[in-house]
Amino acid sequence: MSESEDREGRISAGAAENLALDLEEIDVGEIMRAIEERVERRRAEGVYRDLPLLELEDERTGGGEAEVSLDPLHELIFLVQLARQYAEVTSHYPIGSKRSVVGPLIVLAKKAMRRFMTPYMDALFAKQREFNAQCLRSMETFLEMIKRERERSYHGGLDRYTAWVELGFAEDDEELLREAARRFPEGEVVVHLCSGTGGFLAAARAEGRKAVGVEDDARLVRMAQERDLKVTAARPMDFLDSLPPESLRAVFLKELGERDDSRELVWMVTALADRMEREGRVVVLNHHPHSVLGVEEAFEDPTLLRLVHPDTMRALFLHAGFREVEVTPVGQYGEREIEEWRKKLEGVLEEGDGMAELLFGPRRYLLEARR
Amino acid sequence: MGDKVAFIPVRYGPQVVGGAETLTRAMVEELDARGWPVEVITTCALDPYSWTNHFPPGVEKVHGITVRRFPTESRKYTRKVFRTETRMLEGKRVSRRRQEFWIRSVVTSEAMRSWLGEHRDEYRAFVFAPYLFGTTYLGVLEVPEKSYIIPCLHDEPYAYQHIYRKLMRSARGLMFNSVPEMELARRIFGDDLPGRVVGMGFAPYGADGERFRYKYSIEGDFILYTGRREIAKNTPLLLRYFCNYLENTGREVSLALTGAGHIDIPFSFRNRVIDVGFVNQRDLRDAYAAATLICHPSTKESFSIMILEAWLAGLPCLVHGDCAVTRYHVESSGGGLWFTDYPTFHEALEFLLDNPAARKRMGERGREYVLANYSWDEVVRNFEAVLEEGEARR
Structure with missing residues (x-):
């Protein structure tokens, strides 16, 4: 065997x-x-x-060298520990002898030799120790920097799946999603980056548009696929990176720049400008910061970090090279909703001329950009 | 008479790793927060192997608590000391005179001893920890009328030396960490030994396991070992059992080691044995939340802080069945399993890895046990009771 x-x-x-x-x-x-x-x-x-x-x-x-693939961070931690072990160079190692009769004499001779050599060895070792200490310090600093960077780039335990599915903070307004889908010509294949649970993909289907999602959370991908929606499991940024320039015709994004690192927003808009075909269309559905109640509703979703003003978003798209950018406020409060809120706020706020607009302004905006 | 309580651990500071030291610091900080007048009297040492003076001597504040540091005498590890220690470890008889000679080579500070003698009236009590060191032995003999010991006693050959019987019986009271430790002390030093179980308090904490996995790049099931890596803690045994388990089963599970000390990991297992080194408290708590189970193979424990902390995160544990204390915790709580040799390690680990529901229930049981038995209110009440009983005996 x-x-x-x-x-x-x-x-x-x-x-x-x-x-x-x-x-x-x-x-x-x-x-x-x-x-x-x-x-x-x-x-x-x-x-x-x-x-x-x-x-x-x-x-x-088999007595030879093993081939082991190691995580670079684990390798660095290991090497730092090894370096710590060997950084201290000293002449004071234990001296002994296993011979019972002449052993004490050998030990004595060794000790005498060491005592004689110590001043010379110490001068040499001092330089070596200094050098080792500097090397070790550099490695430790490097490791500390990496660990700190990793710590900073960790976004926390409350991801979209936990917030939306497990805690129930999902906010998919089907009517708004259908309105966004209608902004794309029929027959065009719309790519939804960060497709989440697939709300837009379903709305697009209902509006007779073809849509495919790109999502990196495997659990959300599975949920959408169970609804018979087309989703590719990939990081949206990596997906864009993998495409050749001017290869996309229609892209939809929801809550663009409202999560993750704000630098990613600029990167994403620039990458879109590069990958969109001429006359290609990007539609963004974001929260509008104008409405006080809308902002309150938006931040019920704990994964949301910030709102991006429509003027800022417009400027970013124009700056990235989109030719036409149009912003439309959407998601107006209905009469019944406004009436309910008025009752709740009675006696708390005095309603002036601008108060209704401030409170009940549009909750969302649709940005339509053409390359 | 002064009302201050002085704690006298052999080492002290946030960067100090070790059970007795961690326990002492937690106790000092808790008493300080409750308004007790506490101080720390300790040595300048940091490294538990060389015991060389690392911190400057003098008075400093650590987290608002006064810490007085005294230099240690340089340890002369002569042939005579070595032979005495070997005889002790082999269980051979060592004369009392030779024991007295030997203890003076196990971390002493003459400056600390004379300071204690000169300032005894300024303090209500001196609480020494742990029992093994010259600082404790000579300190207790200097101020026996106000001395209390947190022995952190293990069943080890040193404990059976006459000097330690003299030490334990000189103190006004002993503060044990667990029932098995108290039983062991009474078995070795006499049933009439004064003292009671005090231990250390624990409070629930929040932790993010995903953060630990992300920061240290760890995926899949992993067993956590935390603490010093050394023969005395049985770390090499755990490594051997774990590597054999991987080889025998082919399972994809890792062992993550945190803490100080060097351990030789066979090269071909280095992708499955991840040594993340010394981590801060936040990372450690996150590690508890991230791990599949914690393994604590030491057979010489008086308390085992890490198991109790891990239980608070709902982590089941696997301990060595020959350790009276950890096994007592596990049997009393139902928070894990134990092993006594490789086959039982293999099967117990297999059971825990295969049964997430059982793991979860064991973790919950452990958590309930810690919250019921080791609250700070209970610990401080017992601490005060030992002091009052000692004072009543004067």
């Missing part, structure tokens, strides 16, 4: 049976008894090989 077959044999034996226990009422004493019984039964099968590490390593590598 070859070594790999033998290993596979052990693997299958190791994973063979599961302990049949009541997991509702955990009794660790009972589990341990079951484990011990199982150990007694299987000991003879040879599934519990316990080799010393050196022997195990030799067996795996």
